[in-house]
Amino acid sequence: MKQIIDVELKARKVDFSKCKTELLAVGQFSDVKGLDKPSKELSSKLDGAIERLIKLGDFKGKDGTSAIVYGNDRIGAKRVLLVGLGEKKKATLGTVRKAAAYAANKAVEMKIGAVSLALHSAFGARFDLTTMARVMAEGTYFGSYRYDEFVTESENGRLDSLGVELIDSDSAKTKKLNKGLWSGAIIGKAQSYARTLANRPGNVINPAKLAAAAKDLARGSKGLSCTVFDEKQLAAKGMGGVLAVGSGSQNKPRFIVLKYNGAGKGDAVGLVGKAITFDSGGISIKRSAKMDEMKLDKSGGIVVLGTMKAVAELKLPINVYGIIPAAENMPSGTSYRPGDIITTFSGKTVEVLDTDAEGRMVLCDGLAYAAKQKCNPIIDIATLTGACLVALGRYMAGLMSNDENLKRQLQSAAKESGEKVWPMPSGDEYAEEMKSKVADLKNLADANKYGDACNAAAFLAQFVGDAKWAHLDIAGMDLFAESKFSTKGSSGFGVRLLTTYLMNLKGKKG
Numbered sequence: 001m002k003q004i005i006d007v008e009l010k011a012r013k014v015d016f017s018k019c020k021t022e023l024l025a026v027g028q029f030s031d032v033k034g035l036d037k038p039s040k041e042l043s044s045k046l047d048g049a050i051e052r053l054i055k056l057g058d059f060k061g062k063d064g065t066s067a068i069v070y071g072n073d074r075i076g077a078k079r080v081l082l083v084g085l086g087e088k089k090k091a092t093l094g095t096v097r098k099a100a101a102y103a104a105n106k107a108v109e110m111k112i113g114a115v116s117l118a119l120h121s122a123f124g125a126r127f128d129l130t131t132m133a134r135v136m137a138e139g140t141y142f143g144s145y146r147y148d149e150f151v152t153e154s155e156n157g158r159l160d161s162l163g164v165e166l167i168d169s170d171s172a173k174t175k176k177l178n179k180g181l182w183s184g185a186i187i188g189k190a191q192s193y194a195r196t197l198a199n200r201p202g203n204v205i206n207p208a209k210l211a212a213a214a215k216d217l218a219r220g221s222k223g224l225s226c227t228v229f230d231e232k233q234l235a236a237k238g239m240g241g242v243l244a245v246g247s248g249s250q251n252k253p254r255f256i257v258l259k260y261n262g263a264g265k266g267d268a269v270g271l272v273g274k275a276i277t278f279d280s281g282g283i284s285i286k287r288s289a290k291m292d293e294m295k296l297d298k299s300g301g302i303v304v305l306g307t308m309k310a311v312a313e314l315k316l317p318i319n320v321y322g323i324i325p326a327a328e329n330m331p332s333g334t335s336y337r338p339g340d341i342i343t344t345f346s347g348k349t350v351e352v353l354d355t356d357a358e359g360r361m362v363l364c365d366g367l368a369y370a371a372k373q374k375c376n377p378i379i380d381i382a383t384l385t386g387a388c389l390v391a392l393g394r395y396m397a398g399l400m401s402n403d404e405n406l407k408r409q410l411q412s413a414a415k416e417s418g419e420k421v422w423p424m425p426s427g428d429e430y431a432e433e434m435k436s437k438v439a440d441l442k443n444l445a446d447a448n449k450y451g452d453a454c455n456a457a458a459f460l461a462q463f464v465g466d467a468k469w470a471h472l473d474i475a476g477m478d479l480f481a482e483s484k485f486s487t488k489g490s491s492g493f494g495v496r497l498l499t500t501y502l503m504n505l506k507g508k509k510g
């Protein structure tokens with residue numbers, strides 16, 4: 001099987017025009033006339049080729065566009081890739097990350113094994129250099145990622161690795177950049193790891209295989225340990241929610257608990273991720289169109305796995321639990337049915353009205369387990385509802401919380417990580433709709449799918465006890481359309497967001 005493309009990162013002090021490289025990527029804003037000093041110098045050595053190209057209108061610096069100018073013997077680069085940065089006044093860290101992703105994606109597409117990213121002077125003044133290097137590293141991982149482990153036909157020259165260097169003419173800057181590259185590489189690699197696990201289909205990954213992957217991860221990471229409950233232990237513990245959802249499948253459910261200890265005794269943050277390795281809907285079966293996308297219904301759990309990997313490698317001085325209820329939702333003679341009443345781990349009973357609303361059935365056990373371990377805060381992440389996708393589309397995850405401060409912390413991590421969230425309501429009215437006449441709760445409101453993202457969140461909120469809690473509905477976020485910045489398939493949405501949130505908790509940045 002093909003391995004994912006390895007990225008090797010470093011920062012180097014060198015003038016743009018002297019940089020010997022296969023591909024030199026230089027950013028250009030759309031609303032800035034003329035070139036900045038280093039690009040101008042580059043262009044003059046190319047007899048004004050960059051200025052001519054811009055004058056002809058062939059490249060306008062728009063976001064998501066680029067142009068290539070070929071080098072000559074007066075500059076070190078064989079090719080110069082002009083990367084559009086969009087409007088200068090709108091530029092954020094996300095602009096930097098996307099530009100790096102764009103260049104890395106282009107390098108892989110062109111089968112060029114080395115790319116040098118020139119630091120734009122405008123960003124150097126605006127952002128902290130360490131943070132900038134971090135986001136550039138994250139971007140290069142994101143853009144160069146490919147999922148082709150099962151493609152057996154040779155793809156003449158597909159890269160095994162990509163060498164990436166950040167260049168600047170100031171050595172004081174390159175030192176700071178190197179520091180940021182370290183954490184960026186850890187986060188980028190963790191996100192690629194998550195994308196690969198998420199992209200693997202249901203016949204390759206099932207709950208037991210996911211649990212084995214979690215064990216492998218813990219074995220290779222200092223400070224990380226992993227316990228897995230199989231179906232017998234789930235029954236002994238009374239984890240009725242996870243068991244019910246998994247009951248229709250030959251592939252039995254698992255409950256994965258990862259623990260990272262970076263602060264000795266003391267509070268732990270609980271991360272809980274939905275991992276349905278395939279969601280057919282069960283007896284309330286889904287339509288067949290695009291059902292294949294439901295292999296990504298394990299993304300929440302996998303994001304938790306990826307985040308635990310990053311947290312351990314970053315050696316963050318905090319304690320974190322990663323809790324992943326994993327099941328396959330299938331229709332069969334042993335499946336749970338509409339009308340069933342399930343006793344969950346918390347002791348609360350739930351009337352099942354739709355077996356396709358299975359995410360909340362596994363998460364309620366995960367959340368109650370986190371609460372029992374005294375995790376505080378508890379954050380869950382899940383491809384939970386089609387309703388959230390209808391409400392917010394593909395660019396932002398829904399964020400519900402019972403704590404304003406936690407909500408703000410996640411919003412600021414979202415801004416920094418470029419994985420965006422939007423606050424959504426959830427509260428007493430929605431909780432009221434989840435009350436059942438024959439059990440404590442039901443898994444679907446009478447209003448059916450109207451406002452289901454909010455109803456689902458209100459259902460989950462009842463399983464966290466007194467803990468501060470936030471819920472991230474990432475339905476639709478993990479299915480990344482083919483773009484200028486990366487390849488189709490899982491985006492690993494949430495690894496950067498959660499890792500950034502955790503990094504900010506103790507103010508430890510690198």
Ligand code: BES
Binds near residue numbers: 357452
């Ligand atoms: N996994 C789905 C939600 C989903 C939908 C994720 C689209 C990604 C893209 C979830 O388990 C589900 O099936 N939800 C149902 C709930 C309904 C039966 C109340 C839905 O949204 O239709």
Ligand code: ZN
Binds near residue numbers: 279355356359
């Ligand atoms: Zn479902």
Ligand code: ZN
Binds near residue numbers: 276279297356359384
């Ligand atoms: Zn689902």
